[in-house]
Amino acid sequence: MTTQILTARMEAHPSDSHTIERYLDTGGYATLKKTVASSKREDIVEQVKASNIRGRGGAGFPMGMKWGFLAASDPKYLVVNADESEPGTFKDRQLLERDPHQLIEGIAIASFALGVNRAFVYIRGEYSKPARRLQRAVEEAHEAGYLGENIAGSGFSLDVTVHLGAGAYICGEETALLNSIEGRRGEPRLKPPFPAVEGLYARPTIVNNVESLSNVPWIVANGGEAYAAIGPERSAGTRMFSLSGHVKKPGNYEIVMGMSWRDLIYGIGGGIRDDNELKTWIPGGASSPWLIPEHLDTAITIDGVVEFGTMLGSGAVVVMDETTDVVAAAHSIVRFFAHESCGQCTPCREGTKWLQDILERIMAGNGRPEDVDLLLDVSDNISPGLVWPPAMTTICPLGPSATAPIISITKYFLDEVNAAIEGRQAAVV
C-alpha cells in the first residue's frame, strides 16, 4: 500500500477530508484551475487514454475509449454512476463521504474535456449521508467558483445535479439509471443506441463510475503515463477493494493491482476469522463467479481473472470460510437478483425467480436428482453456454449475473449440492 491515489487525503486527515478547506489545503482544485485555464480539451482526453484506466464500475471498459465515442452534438451530459448497489461493494460510499471534492474535481475536469455543461450524480437512495456530503460539497464548490458559471474565469461553465435514486439495484445499469433520472421506470434500454450516442434525454451522454472519475484529477495532474506505469499492463492504477465476509480485517483497501489473492485475503485482510479454512470467495461483487483456494496465488488483474471465468467487477471481495453452506450462499445471491430484476424481459424476470424457487425447494429438503441439471439449464437459457464473459438472452447483464453463483456451486461444490438435494446434512457444518 505504498501508492495511494484516492485515499491518501482521507487517511491523512480522517476528520475533515470532506471539507473544501481541507481539500484546497491539500492541493485540491489546482489541477482544475490549471486545466480550464490553459489546457486543450483533446489533450485531457489523450491523457486519460494514455493512462489506460479502465472503468471501475464493473465492466472494466477503458475510460478513454468510452470518452472517444461521445457524439459531437450539443448538449451533452456527464452522468456519474454512484448507485453502488452490488452486494459487498462499499468503496464509492467512502469516496463520496470522505472525499467528495476529489470526485467533483474529477467531474469538472471530465466535463471540460468532454464539452459538457451539465453533470448528474445518481446516488443510490440508501446513501443519505454520502448524498448529504456530496450535496454540501457541490454547494461549497459553487460558492468557491469551481462549479457554476465561468469556472475560474475560463468561460467554462458546469452545473452538477445530485439525484437520489429510490433503491433499485437495476438503476446501477447505465441506461436504467438514465431512465430513472428522466423519471421513467428504471429499466435498461435496448442497445444500440449506446448512451454515448443517445443517452440522457436522447442526448449524447457519458456514464462513469465514482471511482473512475475520482482518479481523473490525479491522472491529469501527473500525466497519463505516470498512471499507466502503476501496476501491471492493462490493469493500470490503483484500485479500491471492499473486503468483507469471513476475514479478520474487513474494509476498503486501495491497492495496486497485480498483487496475489493470498496477499489480499491473508495479508491485508488479516486471514480468515477464527483461523478457519478458506472455502471460496467472490472476487468482484455478487455478479461474479467465485474463486477457490487453488486460485490464491494468482495475480489480481482485470484480464487475469477472466481466465478463471470471473471478473474483478466492482471490487467487492466476499470471503467465505469452511462453515459456509454454499447452497444457502448461492440462494442468498440469486434471491437478491430475482428481487432486483426489473421484470421487463422474460428470461431474467422468470428465470431468476425460478432459480430461487429451485434452491428454496432444495433447502427445504424437497430436492430432486434432476435439479442440478435443471438449475444449469435454466441458467443456460438466461446466459447461453454459461461462458465467460457471459452471453445473454436478456437486455442487460442482470439476468446472467444471477447464474454466477449457480455456475460456481455446481463447478466447485457439486458434492455439497448433491448432498443437499438428497437431504443429507451438508458435508460441513
Added chain:
Amino acid sequence: MSWLSDLLGPLKGFLVPLRQIRKGPVTRKYPQVKRVKPQRFHGRHTLNRYPNGMEKCIGCELCAGVCPANCIYVRGKDNPPDNPVSPGERWGFVYEINMLRCIFCAMCVEACPTQAITMTHLFEMSVTNRDDAIYTRTELLVDRDGTPNYPPHEDSPLTNLEELRKGDGWMRATSPSGRREYEGIVAWTPSARTGELPAERGQSSGTPQVSEDADG
C-alpha cells in the same frame, strides 16, 4: 344308398334343434334381463360434478369443437361470484347434445379438459318426438350423489343404478386422471361422475388408493 340318405336327411336336420335344446337360449328376456356391457361401452353422456356438488363443465366448448357430428351446443358465461356453479371463472349455462346426430365416438370425452362429460352404459334413448332427442343440462347433469338422470323413471326395468354409477371405464382407461402417478400433480383431477374413485389396476404405477379428502 341314396334311399337311405334320403331317409336320414330329415332326421339329421332334426338333430340340429335337438342339440341346441341342451345349450339353452341365446336370447335374453330384454328388458327384464340385460346383457353385461363392456366396461368401455360408449353409451349416453352425462355431465359430472365434483364431490362438493360443483359442476365440472366450464363451458369451454372443446367437446362441441371436436364433435365430428356437430351435435353438441355449448355456451359459457361468467360464474356468479357469490354462488359459483363450477370452479373458476366460467360455466356452461347451455349444454345440449342432439342424440339423433350423435355417433357415440366419445371424442367429446377425450377432448374434455375437466372430465365433465363422460359416457354411461345407458343406451335406451328412444323418443316419440324429435325435440326430446336433444338432451339438455336437465337430462345430462348427474345428481349431487353422482347418479345420472335415468329414463324413463327410477323403477323402470330399463334402469340399473349400480351399472350407471360405475360406468365410466372408458374415460378412466384413456385419460390420465385416474392414474396414480398424476395424483396431486398438475392436470390431475379427481375421478369422473362424482366422489373419488380409486385408480384402476393395471394403469397405475402404484397400489390403488382411495383418497378421502374431496377436492373441489
Added chain:
Amino acid sequence: MRSMPPSKEGRQPLSDTKNAPEMVNITINGIQHEAVAGERVIIAAEKAGEYIPRFCHHPKLDPVGKCRQCLVEVEGPRGKQLLPSCAIYVTDGMVIDTQSDVVKKAQKGVLEYLLINHPLDCPVCDKAGECPLQDQTMTHGPGESRFVEAKRKFKKPIPVSDLVLLDRERCILCDRCVRVADQIAGDPLITFNERGNQTQILTFPNEPFASYFSGNTVQVCPVGALTSTDYRFRARPWDLEITPTVSLRDTVHSNAEINTSRGRVIRVYGATNDHVNDGWLSDKDRFSFGAINSDERVTTPLRKTGTGFEEITWADAIDTVSARLGAMIGTEVGSIGGANNTNEEAYALSKFMRTVIGSPHVDAQLGDGFEPQLAAAVIPRAKIDDIDAATTILVWGPDLKERLPVLYLRVRKAVRNGANLVVVAPTRTGLDAIATHVIRYRAGSGQDVIRKLANADKSMTAILETLAEGPVVTLFGRTSIAEDPRLAESVAAYGRTLDGAKLMPLLQRANVFGALDMGLAPNLLPGRISTTDTDASSHIEETWGPLPDALGRDTAAMLSGAVSGDIRALILVGADPVRDFPDPQAAEKALEEAEFVVAIDAFVTDSSRHADIILPAALWSEVEGTVTNLEGRVQVVGAALPPKGQARSVIGMLNDIATSMGAELTSFDVSVVSKEIATVAPAYQGITRDGIVFTSSGAGIVVPSQEAEIIVEMAPRYASMAPDAVPTEASGSAVIVPAQGTQPLGYIPTDQAVPMVTDRYTLHYAPAMYDDGVITRHAPSIADLVRDPTVGLNPRDASILAVANGSIVVVDGSVELPVRIDEAVPEGSVVLPFNHAATKGLQAVPAVTVEPIRDES
C-alpha cells in the same frame, strides 16, 4: 405545446412514393435475400419466408425487445451474437441465423419461461384458439414443462375500464397494450407496476383506462390477458364466422371484420388497411354492434294507429305506401336521409325519387353538413395517405378525437413522425396536446381568424411560418352544428391557397360521401355531376328516363315545405331529423304536419314515431354493398347475417314499391346495381363491387379526383363499361385508376361572407363520441359511457354570471344544466353537447342566452 416523444423509426416510407426504398443484400440461414435497408430484421425475415416467433413485436409500434422470443444469431465483429430480431435493423451484408441450435434453444427457453407462470387455463380463456402463445408453443415450444413450483397468483379478472378486463396471471408483459395506449392513442393510462417477478400491468389509482381506443389493446394482446366485457365467454374463436367489412360509425370507414356465431354478431375486430386505418378501430366502431342484436329493433312493417303502431304485412305496407305516394304529384314528395345506407341503396333511393316518384327533393344531409358539391368534389382532394406525407396539417373542423377518431390516430401518427399540426377550433380538441399551434376563437367569429391568416396579420406570424411549410393538408368541416356552414367553405378556400395544398372535407355520418356521390343532394346527380350540367344529366337520362325539372329542396326546405303544405309526403331513410336537424322543433312540427310520412328505419326514433308507416330496415352487418369514405375510397361492406326479423335492404323495399306503382327501378342484386352505378355514374365508371372484391386486395378504390382547376370534359362514354376499364391493382399502389373514369365535377371552394355573431353567448354545439345517437343508445356496452352534460363557460363569464362549477344555469330558456368552468372556452362562448339526452330540443342557433338559477329559499 407539443408533448409527445417522436417515434423511434421516423416517417415510414409510403407505399406509393415513387422513390423506391434502398435494397440491400442479407443472408438468412445461408441464403441470400434482398431486404429493405433499415427494416426490422424480423420483418425482413418474414418476407424472406423465415417466420421468427414473437410476442412483443408489432409492426405499428416502436420495438421494445422485451419478450426475447425473437432472438436470432447475427454475425458481428465479436462473432455470432444473440440479438432480438424485432429491435435490430437490416444493414448491408448482414448475416442472420434463425435456425441454429443456440437460437432454437434460446427460443424454447424463453417460451418455457413465458409458460411457467402462465395459468394454462386455455379451456376457459377467450384467446384460446387464436392465441399466439398457444400457436408458438406448438411450433417453437419445448413441449413439456419442468416447472413444479407454485405459479404466480393474482386476482382475476379485474376491470380496467367499462369495456376491458385484465387478467394479470395470463399476461406475458409484452408491453403491447401500454404502447398502443401511449404511442397510438395518446392515452397513457395503463402501465407496468411493481418489478421483477411481480411486474404487472395496471391502471393508475383512481384513473380507469378511459380511452376511446381501449378496444385496440384487447386486439393486440397476444394472450388472453385483456378481454372485452362484451365478448367475454360469448364464444370460442373456432365458432366464429368472419365477414370482412368496413365500419360505418364515421366516414373514415375503418376496415373491420364482423365475427358472428350462431346468427349473432358477437365481436368486431379491426382489419388492417394501411391506407385507411392501420388496423385500429375506435371503441365506438368496435362496441356499437350491440344495437344490431337489440330487442328494440323494428322487425316488421308498422302502421300508425291512434294509440301507437300495429304490425302489418309487407304486402300491406307496400300497397299503402305505393297507393299514397302514387296519389301525389312527384314534387310533393321529399326524401330525407340515406347516409346510413350503402351506395347501392342510396343509388336506388336517388333513382326511385327522381324517376318513379319524379321528385328532385332528396337530401342525405340533415342541415348539419355543408354544400354537397364541396363535400363530393372539392379539388384538390386529399387522401388519408396524404396526411402521412404532409409537412403541415391544418385541422379546422369537428374535434377529430370525438367525431372521426381513427382519422385522429392518423393525424397523431403524422405528427409523431414529424409533421407540423395547426389546430383551429372554438374550444379544446383532442389534438391540442400535440399541436404545433392552436388557434382558439370565439364561436361565431371564425371569419375573423381566416381574415387574419389570409392578410398575414402580425398575431399570426408564427402560425403562418408553419403553414408555409408545404405540402399542407387542410382538414375542414363544421366545428359545431351551430356554426355557419359557409365558414367551412371559406376554410377550404383558404387551405387551397397554401403550399402544396390538399383538402379533406370532414362530414361524419356513415356513408354520407357515398350518398352524395349517388346524387342524394338537391343539386347533385349520381357520379358527382351537377343537376345544372345538362350534358352530363342527359347521359343519365339515357338510362333513367327524364329527370324532374324542378329545383330540388334540401332538408331545411323540405321540412318548411311540409309545414306550408308544398311537400305532402316525406320519406325518412334512416334519418332522425328531430334529433339531428339543427332546429328540432321545426323538424318535429314538419313531421306532424306532413300528410304522409314513411320511415325506413331500424328503430322507432323521435322522428320515425311520427311516421304513418315504418318499414324495418336492415342495419350494418346485414346488408352488403359498397360505401365511399371521406377521401372518396370505395370499399365493400359485407353481410354477416340475414336482416333481423322481416327487415330488408332499402333496395328490396324500394323495388317492391316501384313495382307496385307500375315502374321499374333496379335489380334486387347488389352486384347488378353496382354495375349499373358503374355504367350510369360518371365518377364511378369502372368501379364495381365485384371489381373491388376481386382486384383491389382489400385496399378499396379511390374514386379518381378531379385535379384540374377547370372542369374538363366528361369522359366520352358512360353507357357501356369497357372490359379494360376494370380496375387493376398496380403493385403496391394505393390508388387504382380506372382506365376511363374521371370525376366530371370539380368544385373550387370560395371564400364566403359569413356574418360575425356578436351576441353575448355564442354557441359551440358539438356532439361527443358517445352521444345520444340511435345506435349508441341501443348498444349496451357503450350506452352508459355518455358523459354527463355540462355547460362550458369561460371563468370570466362565469364570474359575471356569478356561477361556480356545478351551478345550474338555464340555456336559451329551455335547457337546465350544470356549469363547467373551463379556460378553454373563449370568453363570450358557451359549449354544449349536441345530440345528448339533456340538450334534446335545444335549437342550434348562433347565440343563446344563459341565465343562472337563483336559489330562492
